[in-house]
Amino acid sequence: MNETQELRIVVVGLGYVGVTAAACLSSQGHEVFGVDINEAKVAALNEGHSPIVEPGVAELVGAAVSRGKLQASSTLPDLDTYDLAIVCVGTPSAADGSHNMTFIAESARQIATAAARTSTPLTVAFRSTFRPGTMENLIEPIFLEAIGSNFAEQVELVYNPEFLRESTAVADYFAPPKIVVGTSQGRHSETMAILHDGIAAPIFETGFREAEITKFIDNSWHAVKVAFANEVGRVCAAYDVDASVAHEIFVSDTKLNISPYYTRPGGAFGGSCLPKDVRAMQSIARSAAVEAQLLNSLLETNASHKSFQLNRVLSSVNPGGRVLLVGLAFKAGTDDMRESPNVDLAAGLLERGYQVRIVDPFVRTSSLVGQNLGQVMTELPNLRSLLIDEKDVDNRDFDLIVLNSAPSNALELDAARVLDLRRIATSATDPTRTREHEA
Ligand SMILES: NC(=O)c1ccc[n+]([C@@H]2O[C@H](COP(=O)([O-])OP(=O)(O)OC[C@H]3O[C@@H](n4cnc5c(N)ncnc54)[C@H](O)[C@@H]3O)[C@@H](O)[C@H]2O)c1
Structure with a gap:
């Protein structure tokens, strides 16, 4: 040179x-x-x-x-x-x-x-x-x-x-x-x-x-953006909404809309708003005969992600194993469990015969009301007996500890038992998956 x-x-x-x-x-x-x-x-x-x-x-x-x-x-x-x-x-x-x-x-x-x-x-x-x-x-x-x-x-x-x-x-x-x-x-x-x-x-x-994957992710994302813009544009047109004004409002939000927010691979979406409003938007499009394949695919792809996360857990612990779930509400800091993917995960494990315990310092069964109470009790009728207090957690009681949300400082977790569902790891960075390959 x-x-x-x-x-x-x-x-x-x-x-x-x-x-x-x-x-x-x-x-x-x-x-x-x-x-x-x-x-x-x-x-x-x-x-x-x-x-x-x-x-x-x-x-x-x-x-x-x-x-x-x-x-x-x-x-x-x-x-x-x-x-x-x-x-x-x-x-x-x-x-x-x-x-x-x-x-x-x-x-x-x-x-x-x-x-x-x-x-x-x-x-x-x-x-x-x-x-x-x-x-x-x-x-x-x-x-x-x-x-x-x-x-x-x-x-x-x-x-x-x-x-x-x-x-x-x-x-x-x-x-x-x-x-x-x-x-x-x-x-x-x-x-x-x-x-x-x-x-x-x-x-x-x-x-x-x-x-190598960078270009594919970028180009797929660009395609998603164009397809999304055009689908919501067609819905706007069908309802006599000025799509350019709607677009201006949409892109002005650089905090949640045009931002890294909601782009990190990890948990499925849930909560009281996203699934409900996506369903409503699908209905709005359908009743105006607007074809909206991308919008219509969102709940399906979210369901696939929930299955993927459940399978990660299943392949990390022996059948019937003892699993501690950290986080039950749809996100940390709230007790809102409506359409929480973590509730689905707990129910999926219980259905398959696993011994499940849950810590979520924000969830108190005695304070639950309305739909929040109804939905979670339908999926997890024995929730009261599944919840344990942070101070009663003994790592040795569990074969696997699943992080759905950030554990509080009060919780001291044995890293070797932890599967962090907030991230999608490779076999090189996920100790439980590495173990699975070595087996
Ligand atoms: N076009 C873009 O904007 C763009 C952007 C980013 C990445 N890419 C990627 O870059 C690559 C090239 O794209 P492009 O649009 O320039 O392709 P292109 O088809 O315009 O050009 C490829 C050239 O390679 C030549 N070629 C084939 N085999 C050869 C060989 N053995 N030795 C020497 N030359 C050979 C062909 O004759 C051709 O001129 C593709 O993988 C594409 O996906 C393209």
Whole structure:
């Protein structure tokens, strides 16, 4: 790597992502060699023309080619003088909706074979969108086969998704919403740090899988937002509501609506408002003959989540085991148990013969009234005998302690027995699930 922190970069795949990257990187002073199997794209680029239409790219390509900073070929150059290869080949949809990985596998094999002919260090960053596990299950084995078991000493593999929007891609390149750098152990990559030098954005250095799934979560979320906006827009139209005014009010709420609130994977929704009002909104749409598939799916997906949480508990304790539930109301700090997912969980465990006890310092059976009393007594008729006082909790009395909400300071819990349902953990971070895999 030279002193001016300019990199020599090969960009593989000269589509929308690759050409934009090549144009922007060469404009920053990096030396860029583009590779594409499409000869027409290669010829266009070498003549100083952009093979894609994207505002600002043609000018950057023309300037970079005339300064000798950008060239292209249909074959890879010798990699020994390059610091970095960025892979931007296509991942089109296969018939079953999955990604067709042919181009990824082929370009990875070409780079791995070329890297095997050199002994100089090389970073290979994949930008194409592909499913979690691809770096470990497809890319690493290709490099292992071509270079050998010590390939990681020469080649640093990185997954580095990009978040450009077509039509504003150049501006987005220099001001992205975030930078995500995935490596096998979430390690720092100095080459990627140089690559992103001067770009102001939050940087996440993480594992391969978290980096790989980022783009799918983002794009699914964008699709959810558009579908939601249009469904409520259609409901508004059916009821003679000005959808633009409703939208203005909706987005003005950056505390609860347009905010991280309600986005953390964890507990199901419940309580006295969300399920009731979602049902009512479904009814409002239905009675005006508005098709609202997204709204109609909400209670169903919430029910699936409750089953998922119940199964986490069931797989963490032997049949008939002793389970302490921490938190019964739909959230901490209230005694409101109407449509609380925690009540469903307790009932599900009791139904299956588990010995359940519950601590919730805010729930006093003697003070319950109205629907709050009626609903919980229907599902948990012996609630009084299930509730125990915090001060009477002895960890040794339980095989598993399930956290539905934050325990109070008065409760000292044995971490080895705790399953925290407020988070969706991986097998690496959830001790009970790890134990289950080891069994
Ligand atoms: N278009 C976007 O805005 C965008 C944004 C983020 C991520 N992505 C992802 O980035 C990837 C690329 O997207 P795109 O829109 O640029 O695709 P594209 O289809 O426009 O371009 C892909 C290019 O790769 C080339 N190619 C295929 N195999 C090759 C090989 N072995 N060697 C060299 N070149 C090869 C193709 O000829 C083509 O020119 C996809 O996975 C896509 O999902 C795209």
